[in-house]
Amino acid sequence: MPHGYAGRFLEVDLTREKIEETKIPEEILYQYFGGRGLAAKVLWDRLGKRWSSVDPLGPENILTVLTGPLTGFHPGSRICISGKSPLSNGIVGATASTEFAVELKCAGYDGIFITGKASSPVYLLITDDGCEIMDASHIWGKTCEETIKILNAEVKRTLAERKPRIGLWREPSMVYIGPAGENLVRTAAVLTKLVHAAGYGGYGAVMGSKNLKAIVAKGRGPLPDTAAPKTVEILLNEYHKRLISKTRTRQWGTGYAGYSVGANSSSEPVRNWQEEWHDEKSIAGPRYSARFWVKPYWADFNCTLSCMKISCIKSGRWKGDITDMPDYELEAYCGTNLGIFNPEDNVHMSALVDNLGLSGINAANTMGFAAELYQRGILTKEDLGFELKWGDAEAFTKLANLIVKREKIGDILAEGTYRAALKISEMKGVDVMQYAVHVKGIEVGAHGIRSDKDFHDIYYAANVQGGDHTSPAADPSPKDAGVWTELNAAFADSAVFCMFTVVPDLVWELTYAVTGWRITEEKWCREQGRRIITLQRVLLLLGGPDIFWTPEKDDDNPKRFYEPLPTGPYKGKAAEKTVVERKKKEYYKAMGWDERGIPKEEELKRLGLEDVEEEVRKLRRH
Amino acid sequence: MSDRIWIMRDYIRCSGCRRCEIVCSLSHEGKIWPEASRIRIFAPFPGLEVPHLCAQCDDYPCVKACPADALSVDEKTGAVIVNKEKCTGCGVCIESCPGKIPYIHPTENYAVICDLCGGKPKCVEVCAEAGYNALRLTDDPGIHKKVHAVEPEVIAKDLAVNLFGEKGEEVI
Numbered sequence: 001m002p003h004g005y006a007g008r009f010l011e012v013d014l015t016r017e018k019i020e021e022t023k024i025p026e027e028i029l030y031q032y033f034g035g036r037g038l039a040a041k042v043l044w045d046r047l048g049k050r051w052s053s054v055d056p057l058g059p060e061n062i063l064t065v066l067t068g069p070l071t072g073f074h075p076g077s078r079i080c081i082s083g084k085s086p087l088s089n090g091i092v093g094a095t096a097s098t099e100f101a102v103e104l105k106c107a108g109y110d111g112i113f114i115t116g117k118a119s120s121p122v123y124l125l126i127t128d129d130g131c132e133i134m135d136a137s138h139i140w141g142k143t144c145e146e147t148i149k150i151l152n153a154e155v156k157r158t159l160a161e162r163k164p165r166i167g168l169w170r171e172p173s174m175v176y177i178g179p180a181g182e183n184l185v186r187t188a189a190v191l192t193k194l195v196h197a198a199g200y201g202g203y204g205a206v207m208g209s210k211n212l213k214a215i216v217a218k219g220r221g222p223l224p225d226t227a228a229p230k231t232v233e234i235l236l237n238e239y240h241k242r243l244i245s246k247t248r249t250r251q252w253g254t255g256y257a258g259y260s261v262g263a264n265s266s267s268e269p270v271r272n273w274q275e276e277w278h279d280e281k282s283i284a285g286p287r288y289s290a291r292f293w294v295k296p297y298w299a300d301f302n303c304t305l306s307c308m309k310i311s312c313i314k315s316g317r318w319k320g321d322i323t324d325m326p327d328y329e330l331e332a333y334c335g336t337n338l339g340i341f342n343p344e345d346n347v348h349m350s351a352l353v354d355n356l357g358l359s360g361i362n363a364a365n366t367m368g369f370a371a372e373l374y375q376r377g378i379l380t381k382e383d384l385g386f387e388l389k390w391g392d393a394e395a396f397t398k399l400a401n402l403i404v405k406r407e408k409i410g411d412i413l414a415e416g417t418y419r420a421a422l423k424i425s426e427m428k429g430v431d432v433m434q435y436a437v438h439v440k441g442i443e444v445g446a447h448g449i450r451s452d453k454d455f456h457d458i459y460y461a462a463n464v465q466g467g468d469h470t471s472p473a474a475d476p477s478p479k480d481a482g483v484w485t486e487l488n489a490a491f492a493d494s495a496v497f498c499m500f501t502v503v504p505d506l507v508w509e510l511t512y513a514v515t516g517w518r519i520t521e522e523k524w525c526r527e528q529g530r531r532i533i534t535l536q537r538v539l540l541l542l543g544g545p546d547i548f549w550t551p552e553k554d555d556d557n558p559k560r561f562y563e564p565l566p567t568g569p570y571k572g573k574a575a576e577k578t579v580v581e582r583k584k585k586e587y588y589k590a591m592g593w594d595e596r597g598i599p600k601e602e603e604l605k606r607l608g609l610e611d612v613e614e615e616v617r618k619l620r621r622h
Numbered sequence: 623m624s625d626r627i628w629i630m631r632d633y634i635r636c637s638g639c640r641r642c643e644i645v646c647s648l649s650h651e652g653k654i655w656p657e658a659s660r661i662r663i664f665a666p667f668p669g670l671e672v673p674h675l676c677a678q679c680d681d682y683p684c685v686k687a688c689p690a691d692a693l694s695v696d697e698k699t700g701a702v703i704v705n706k707e708k709c710t711g712c713g714v715c716i717e718s719c720p721g722k723i724p725y726i727h728p729t730e731n732y733a734v735i736c737d738l739c740g741g742k743p744k745c746v747e748v749c750a751e752a753g754y755n756a757l758r759l760t761d762d763p764g765i766h767k768k769v770h771a772v773e774p775e776v777i778a779k780d781l782a783v784n785l786f787g788e789k790g791e792e793v794i
Contacts, residue, residue, distance in 0.1 A: 072654060099640075106657065128728075149793060152666060167716045167725025168674075168773070170657070170664055194668035220728035222647070222655035233648060240641065244752050294785040295669055297754060299639035302654075304752040306637045310669045312786050320789035322669075 002026050003227040004069030004514040005034075006110045010131050012124065014210050015059055015116030019131050030517060031608065034068030034110060035080030036093025037494035037532040042113060043084065043091055044535055048615060052544030056086035056202075057184055057209040059117040065175065065215060066111035067101045068496030069515045072223045073232060074507070075239055076498025077101045077301040079175060081198040083206050086186045087362070087416050087441040089547055090540025092201030092465045093493040097300035097308075098192035100173040101496065106219030118211035123176075125155060126217040136213040143355045144178045144191055145322070147214065151176070155216050169218070176214035177204045178357020180404045184208050186416040187362035187403075187443070191354065193300075194310075195324050199359030200442060200468045202416065227516030235510045236302075242503050243305045249500070250297065253307035253324075258284035258331035266568040267448035267455065269337040271375075271390055272368035273437045273560045276448040277568025280341045283331060287343045293325070305501055311347050318344060321351035326360075329469075332446035333364035338371065339390025348393055349400075356404045365443035366417045367399050370409070372435050378428055383409040417443050419547075437558040438467055440540065440549050445469025449561055451570035457583045461557045462597070464536040470499065475583065476525055477590040487529035494532060530591065531607040534599050538612055541598070541619050551597040555584055594620070626700040627738060628763035629746055631673050631770060633781055636756035638663060638671035642745035649744050650737075657728050660736040661745050661757075664774035667793040670781045672774040673756060675745075676702055676723050676736040679768045684735070687718035692733075701738035709733055721771035 001007040001023070011020045024038070032038045043062060047054050054060055063083045071077050079101040081094045104111070107126050114124075118133070121140040125132045139147050152171050159169045173192070180188035181204030188204025189197035207213075226232045244250070259281055262268035266277040281287075289296065292311035299306040313321045326334060326346060334349035335341065353360045373379040374388040381387055385408055388395045402410030412423045421436035437444055439460040444467030447455040459472035464486065471489035484499070492499045495511065504521075512518055519528070543549050561575040588595065592603030598619050604612055643659035651658050661675040678700050685693040685702060692708035693715060695701070711731035715724045724733045736743075749757040775794065782790030 102656065106655075145793070148668065153794075165711075165713045165726065167713070168664075168722045170662060171666060220657040222651065222653040222658065225653075229652065236644075240748070240751070295634075295637075297635075297637045298669060299637040301640050302644055304637075304639050304641060306639065306752075310785070312789070314787040314789075320786070322786060322789065 002029055002069070003225055003516050004073065005029065006105050006108050006224050008109050010109050010112040010126070012112060012114045012131065013116045014114065014118040014122065014133070014212065017133055019133070031528060031531060033494035033528065034071070035066045035095065035494045035496040036082060036490060037528065038066055038111070039064040039080065039082035039093060040091055040532055040535045040539065043082070044539060044612065047084065048539070048612070051539060051542040054084055055545055056084040056089065057205060059210070060115065061206060061209070063114040063203065063206050063210065063212070064111065065114070066496065067105055068494055070495040070497050070511065072102045072105055072302065073226065073236070073514045074495065074497035074501065074510060075243060075305065076303040076501040078496050078498055079192065079198070080493055080496050081175070081190045081203045082201070083203060085201040085203070086205050087202040088466045088540060089441070089543040090464065091536055092442070092468060094190070094198035094201045094203055095493055095496065096190070096192050096196045096198040097498055098173060098175070098196055099301045100175055100192050100217055102223070102301050103173045103217035103219045105223055106221045107217055108219065108221055112215065114210060114212065117209065121211050121213050123151070123212065123214040123216060125158070126215065127159070128220050139213055140182060141179060144176065144357055145355055147176050147178070148174070148194065151214060151216055155218065159218060172216045172218035174214050174216040177207045178355065180357035180363070181205055181208035182213070183404060183406050183414070185358065185363070185403060185406070185414040186419065187359050187366060188357050189359035191357060194322065195354040197354065197359055199361055200465060202362070204357055204359070226514045228513040231513035232510065235506055235513055239503055239506060239510070240304045243303070243501060246305060249305060249307055252285065253309055254328035255288060255309065255325040255331065256284050257328035258335065260284070261328065261332070261447070261454060262336060265453040266451040266565065266570045267453060268332050269368065269437070269446050269448065271339050272337060272372040272435060273448065274372065275567050276450060276565055277570070278336060278341070282343060283335055283341055283346065288325060288347070291343065292347055298324070300498070303498065303501055307500055313344065313347055316344065318348035321348050323347055323351035323354060326350035329446050330360040330364070333361050337364060337368040337446070338396050340393060341391065345393035349396060352397060352400055356400060358400065358404065361445060362416065362443040363400070363403060365437060366403070366413050366420060367396055369417050369420070369435055369437070370399060370413055373424065373432060378424070378430055378432060379409060416441060434559040437560050439463060439558060440466035440554055441547065442466025442468060444558060449557065450565050450574050452573065453570070457575065457580050458587055461580055462555050462584055462587050464533055464540055473587060475587045475590050476530070486533055487525045490529045490532045491524055494528070527607070531609065534591070534603065534607060535609060535612065537593070537597070538599060538616055538619070542615060555597055556580070625698050625741070626761065627741060628678060628700070628760050628767065629675065629738070629743060630758045630760050630763070632756050632758070633672055633777055634784065635754050636663065636671040636673055637752070637754050638665060639752065641748045641752065642673070642757065645744040645748050649739065658734065660734060664778065666775050666778040667782060669785065670778040672777045672781065674721070674723060674774045677721065677767045677771040678702065679720070679771055683718045683720070684715035684724060687714050689714055696737070699738045699741050702735045703737055704733050704735050706732045719771060720768065722773050723771060
């Protein structure tokens with residue numbers, strides 16, 4: 001077993017209530033690392049040949065819950081959740097910062113592969129003694145806060161009863177779903193800690209489809225052995241020095257961007273992307289820190305960046321709401337995108353969607369979409385049961401609950417923006433797709449491309465994770481230093497750590513010291529990274545069973561991005577079709593894909609993906 | 623007595639980064655091993671991080687209670703020193719501690735208690751480096767040491783109300 005790995009994986013079949021331990025050969029780990037990469041490999045191996053017929057919400061889908069070799073060692077420990085996505089029908093590596101990843105490794109496991117469907121609600125309990133299936137009927141239907149509270153107490157009690165003499169048991173750590181995931185809302189997140197969400201991909205619904213409420217872990221062992229322990233220690237000390245020097249990020253997290261992205265780069269969603277500019281200074285910075293931040297420096301395991309801040313509303317109609325800053329994404333999606341410019345309402349909406357188990361980016365994108373349809377008179381009070389006006393937090397609170405309970409129009413909106421647009425177009429006899437701001441079924445992150453000052457051209461259009469802003473597609477050949485692309489993201493998501501804590505000149509040294517593998521950025525971008533992206537690309541294009549993507553039509557931006565910006569310093573600017581087409585061609589070529597973006601046979605061979613060729617041939621004929 | 627040190631803890635300032643556990647376990651175990659760290663951060667609800675470590679009570683009830691004569695007080699620092707050879711892992715020290723602070727090592731049969739790193743606690747250094755200062759050193763803790771020998775859940779319940787107001791009454 002290579003260094004940095006615990007060495008064992010759990011295979012859980014919930015239908016047969018069978019649990020086994022497996023190992024994965026070193027060669028595979030070297031090629032895919034863990035997390036997102038390994039998920040792609042395992043999903044391809046086990047489901048690839050019948051990918052198009054696999055229902056993401058059916059028992060045969062595999063939910064992968066994976067760490068990577070750097071998890072725990074690299075500042076900012078994360079877990080990577082994946083599987084066939086019920087939004088894109090491809091796969092997304094959705095990560096969230098959490099001690100759960102550390103507990104899992106300390107219990108002796110690098111990850112979990114979960115298939116089947118439990119006959120009644122369950123949770124998994126993982127300790128040094130193995131994995132057990134536990135009854136969860138008493139927490140089914142509970143909000144996220146209630147779930148944490150009950151499971152913390154219950155598991156601590158269980159462990160103390162089993163081993164009473166060792167002293168106080170610490171709380172375990174867990175990943176879990178809220179009511180949204182239980183009700184198969186396609187924009188449901190897998191959550192962890194408080195409001196830490198693996199949001200993109202809709203894996204909360206995959207957990208729900210398996211009757212799996214939570215996975216709880218408590219490991220009492222050490223993190224795995226490393227190749228060069230002393231070097232790891234020295235590098236970590238240097239890492240922390242660098243992180244501690246990032247004064248601005250430590251102070252504000254990403255929370256300052258609520259104003260700067262809106263006003264300066266003019267790329268923040270406002271009222272379902274009808275605009276990307278505002279000059280409302282209340283939506284960032286001191287209005288939050290002074291009023292709501294009860295814990296201004298909150299960190300995840302082995303991270304001194306502490307970009308998280310806990311907000312709490314202590315008075316007024318939203319009293320008792322707890323969330324993080326909110327971070328930039330939810331300042332935007334649960335704020336400006338809903339026409340909300342009042343910090344109080346923004347904190348409330350963020351706390352609400354998290355507590356219900358929705359993804360604050362994806363589900364709030366759908367809510368903005370619904371509000372625009374209401375603005376245009378396409379959705380009415382009869383569809384909703386109430387009026388849905390921009391900025392009305394009461395109304396959006398009702399809407400979030402409709403979606404989670406799948407009541408009235410909420411049942412359709414629970415399918416995610418793209419599928420809802422298809423259904424509403426049919427239902428109303430009006431094409432509403434132009435208002436659906438998604439790429440390949442995945443609602444886009446809160447960074448627009450029209451001003452060309454933030455995100456650009458094909459960041460989303462060619463993205464193997466659709467609208468996921470953390471993994472932007474870009475031509476890998478010129479590779480400007482400091483530009484974060486999908487190849488970097490594939491590394492962070494496969495070695496599994498937080499992208500905010502990367503120190504570029506140390507990360508490959510740390511990789512070497514932990515794993516013993518001498519890999520450079522250049523090598524990663526040419527081999528492992530490209531292998532992972534290419535495999536993801538193939539699975540995305542295989543798609544199905546309900547929706548199939550074609551590169552000509554779907555490797556594109558949301559229609560809205562071609563409408564000129566109506567306001568702000570970049571008024572009149574829009575995405576340019578000719579630029580997008582040119583960049584796409586350059587990107588395909590640099591990736592070793594043909595002019596339609598289908599991986600070429602020789603490239604598959606170069607990457608050791610010969611076994612994918614047969615399926616890819618079907619795509620070429622398509 | 624002037625050489626004695628004590629780690630002051632300011633719960634509300636703990637970020638939960640757990641670097642204290644990392645450096646503690648690296649120093650004592652040669653590995654990153656949170657559950658073998660002499661300081662452990664409890665969190666009965668996310669955000670309510672409570673550093674839990676020996677408070678060196680003036681009357682040292684654990685030392686008095688140990689039936690194996692395995693615990694002693696370091697003359698220089700005031701830390702409780704565990705003699706691994708003598709310790710039987712019986713758990714009497716845990717029971718006698720008002721804060722249930724000692725615990726049995728995850729893989730070996732002896733009680734784990736903070737030894738103050740012989741006078742230069744590494745946890746305090748890294749907490750200060752990050753500017754959190756949830757842990758600070760003092761040479762004169764006064765008479766309040768024992769009030770910190772409390773179970774973490776008791777502190778977390780108060781912390782919850784401090785941070786979350788009325789809502790804090792119901793999160794644990």
